[in-house]
Amino acid sequence: MSIDLATPLPNVLPDDAPFRLIGDTGKAVPPKQRKGFELPSIETLSLIYRKMVVARRWDTQVTALTRQGRLSTYPSARGQEASELGTVIAMRPTDWLFPTYRDSIAVLTRGVPTAEILTSFRGDWHCGWDPHEYSTAPQVTPLATQLLHAVGLATAAKLKGDPIAAVTFIGDGATSEGDSHEAFNFAGVWQAPTVFVIQNNQFAISVPYSKQTRARMLADRAVGYGIPGFHVDGNDAAAVYAVVSSALERARSGGGPTMIECLTYRTEPHTNSDDPSRYRNSKEVDAWRAKDPIERLERYLLSEGALTDADRESINAEAEEGARAMRDALNKDPVLDPLELFDHVYFAERPALKEQREALASELASRGSAGRTGGGE
Amino acid sequence: MSIDLATPLPNVLPDDAPFRLIGDTGKAVPPKQRKGFELPSIETLSLIYRKMVVARRWDTQVTALTRQGRLSTYPSARGQEASELGTVIAMRPTDWLFPTYRDSIAVLTRGVPTAEILTSFRGDWHCGWDPHEYSTAPQVTPLATQLLHAVGLATAAKLKGDPIAAVTFIGDGATSEGDSHEAFNFAGVWQAPTVFVIQNNQFAISVPYSKQTRARMLADRAVGYGIPGFHVDGNDAAAVYAVVSSALERARSGGGPTMIECLTYRTEPHTNSDDPSRYRNSKEVDAWRAKDPIERLERYLLSEGALTDADRESINAEAEEGARAMRDALNKDPVLDPLELFDHVYFAERPALKEQREALASELASRGSAGRTGGGE
Amino acid sequence: MAKNSAAAADSATVTMASALNRAMREALSEDSSVVIFGEDVGPLGGVFRITDGLTRDFGENRVWDSPLAESGIIGTAIGMAMYGMRPIVEMQFDAFSYPAFEQVVSHVAKMHNRTRGAVRLPMVIRIPTSGGIGGVEHHSDSSEAYWTHTPGLTVVTPSNPADAYSMLLEAIRSDDPVIFLEPKSRYWMKEKSEGNLEPLPMNRARVVREGTDVTLIAYGPTVSVALETAELGTHEGLSVEVIDLRSLSPFDDETVGASVRKTHRAAVIHEAAQFGGYGAEVAARVTEREFYHLAAPILRITGADTPFPAPLLEKFYLPNPERILDSLSTWQWED
């Protein structure tokens, strides 16, 4: 990789207070506090609002069905909609997203059909969509590993001269993994067009930020890689959108990577099988629920007169339609072929795997099964 | 681990210029530029000087014998004596050192006998000394892994209430490994009494700093862990000693970890089997040779009238004695017992290993060997 | 909680989860150098609640949550062990121990040998292992073959609450580092048989059911599968001996050899993929030592040579009693 040393290296630290464009009460901050970022247009903010409402409805529906035991697991992103969608809506379809298990609503907003997202949470297969079709990688479980994939893909695009960027989400807990460090460092030295969005929701399952790191904020790490670092109010969709947009533009035009910490909160359990009462009190949770990102943007749009009753109706219809699509997808019996187990291990054929496939086929045949079968017990 | 949040977290970055107490020409910097550090006493500086001369003579001798093929490998620390010994002489015997393959002269200065250091470089066994005896861990090869051991040991000492610290060396290249990140972070959040000494000698085998990271300096990483970070002229033994000493004191008295980057240069090949002509030009090397750490301190001591001819004589005698001890150690045939292969794999006995041991014993017996044999071909 | 106060002797009423918890409680009480840390092992009690209540009862300086980094957890445990502590660490799932692979293989396994025995690393790495609970990707791996191939590691796995209790205590007291694999599908099962188990050192295999026609060699989660198979086998007139290996490294050649010399036929059963799996070692070494006693090749009935499947497909992947019996019928029983 030819290393370009011309670009000046940042060596400033972010402010203590997270960057905002719209405050708690739904009021835009004065222009002089916007640090050179522009408030997104009403059209953009309306779109983000619409998609946040749709996403929350969808997330609520999945959570409900998971509670009924109809999905094997589901990690909700409720409360993180501004970080998730402020990011994703700033992306172009040709940019790549590298999401985690937490980021289903981001994947949804990228255009992946509900049924394809549910594939892994229901347990049919590990990933339900074709990553190339949506420029969206599988939702990753091994923490922080996806950051390196994003840096690699971004570097490949840069080498090929394609004006795209790779965006990746990572949680506060996962930033403790060695892979996150390696990814930030590789991205810095290779000037890979990558945007790292750290969703600091202040918990890694049960472990609070204070036991995760002594860093004042995670964005303080950026300077150690010579890359720009931003500390953003992760419940302010306008700020997230603005900072991610400018990072994407910089990335696509050769300006290298950016680290963006979105400060938010996980108001739900880690997953449906978690029990948060063991490790945090509900007061803290309530306080953060009160800072709801959707309500904040709603207040702003209302104050701007940009959210009519007709809008609400259409948004609600879209949200209900999304929830319905989800229920429908889940109501369809999964089509599972046990023999598919052997089909994708390698691209090349393997005689020994064929033997194992045939053994299972005859086992299934001898059990009177037709070979194809519904899953579950 | 009960987490103490009282201590204020540092969020300042080091200056561009590395911290010095004695300049290139051997003159002490004015007190107001000493940033609160004290110039070490003449006694201390004399001791450091003496040990640096002894260490270099020893290093030169090992290098020479390695070139003759009498050792299997040796990574020289020539030019890094100020970082190595400024650090080690600041330590108490009860503090623990976690050295790398590069830091033989630090191990030597910790009091480990030459023969025990040579054990691994000659190839008799992986480590030749008892780490508990010298509070000095084996020289590590898997890069950056030792930082975590240091943090763990320091944490154990803290939990037991022992007023000791763990010091560990790491190279610039190795700071790219994930383990370095995890160690800095664990140390920060656990407030482990650890002093991380990064010897930035600007090369990782053939790879220069500019391809290793885009960070302005490695000490910029400290802020991202909420720990103090220092950027020190690694060829100024006085500065290294002063900064390490104060970090050790802070560590031993509950003040947590410190990251110290010593900016220096690897004037020799990576090891005897390296060929630096492939990746750097000799001008750069010569320029750094001219900044020799021993000469710098010598000038200072001379200007202070603290280095007499008698001193020089006694230092040289000690240095020659060290080199002689080294040659002697190497001239003794290693006592190798092939059956020892099986003796330390586990503390507990294993019947299957005993079988393998017996098989080798009878193989050796049938070859007419007495079971004990000199090594080598 | 009730499940923690149950006595081990009374093991018919306890789960493996509570037996493990009780072993750690005892170790924490009897030896101040024992500490426990890892991801979520503190107030939450671990994602499987195996360390339930331990932070509350022993304090944050004995049992605590670490940052989320497995190499960091193993690496710092090494340093603690070097300073005389006996750390017990948890890897949340097999696949999440892989970031710590270098620390385990290059240091945990080698430190004692490297220092000619001068440094001991008395540490226990607990890993909830294997599948059977419908876990999503990366939550059902069986990693034993990686560890057992690594000289310097001791690898054990209990299959029932009584063994879980005694083996974990023995592992904690051992001066060698131990990989302790806990079959997560067994955590909450109340076993019927373990009340009358003889105490046995952790490096010995146990014949859990006697038989004369064939030896099923199982461990961890597959012991109960083998026992079910044996039961089913009786209907086909097959007398099946079942061995619970308990210790994967070292391997108990004596107990297994004796059984095979009696039955002349054996099969090994595990969840991990077959190719290069632990069953290969079992088959190879037993054949090496007992070749002239064997009437048929040792079979391996294992997971397929594919990544562990998604939840709804795992039943097709995991060895089950019918498949095991079918496999035994491929032998030439007549010769």
Add this chain to the structure above:
Amino acid sequence: MAKNSAAAADSATVTMASALNRAMREALSEDSSVVIFGEDVGPLGGVFRITDGLTRDFGENRVWDSPLAESGIIGTAIGMAMYGMRPIVEMQFDAFSYPAFEQVVSHVAKMHNRTRGAVRLPMVIRIPTSGGIGGVEHHSDSSEAYWTHTPGLTVVTPSNPADAYSMLLEAIRSDDPVIFLEPKSRYWMKEKSEGNLEPLPMNRARVVREGTDVTLIAYGPTVSVALETAELGTHEGLSVEVIDLRSLSPFDDETVGASVRKTHRAAVIHEAAQFGGYGAEVAARVTEREFYHLAAPILRITGADTPFPAPLLEKFYLPNPERILDSLSTWQWED
């Protein structure tokens, strides 16, 4: 440099090092999506000089030095492969691939399966493997058993320059990720026999010497040891067949099976520790398939179950022809 310009056909005069270099040159020339990166692979040409001259000749955007982080190298290679490139990366030694274990096992091996074949990862992970050069600790490991147990990985290892050349080219062109193990003790040997080697797909084993009494199954660094043994065996009236496996995963059951059905006896030879080593799979599967053709158990003559020793002791650890012949004599040859 002279050694790079030698033609593969003329392989009697080339080393494995130059054959590998030539394969990469050809791949870089013919396919612009091939890139090479890793530690010191640029201007230095790698610590073994296998990538010698490639940065100079193809530029820094095709062949370059990465930061020093193995997980970073594998992880970014995955991302590049997802975007249609064909990265070739080097791990400096087996033991230094361990920091990348998670990326290899959880992603390289599983991405294709995870995405139902939608994503391919055509990448090659080159690892200079094994001992025999007096390397200090961590420089002589044999890691094949870890990789071969992992479904989704293809693992191959050449033993001579001609195979090194053709197999590396095939690995680069393959749409599956390949672990390419290069026996470092063979890098600079000029082989005698490979001039007349038939080209053979990389997934096939090769009978490198025919014999009738016993089959020695070897790969990578032990092929030459097996050939020496065969030579020595003739003095004792033993006709030894030698098989070079070449591909460790997949395993060529056909070629090995045919040989064993002819000789009725086999031994597998490798440097790695025996317990749970690759030899266990060979012994287990060949016994499974050819049990009734075997006159004796399949032996494993391997490294000891200890960490790889320090340089001066490695000759006692590594399998050698005398030890192999001695081991064969433990068989009951008379029955």
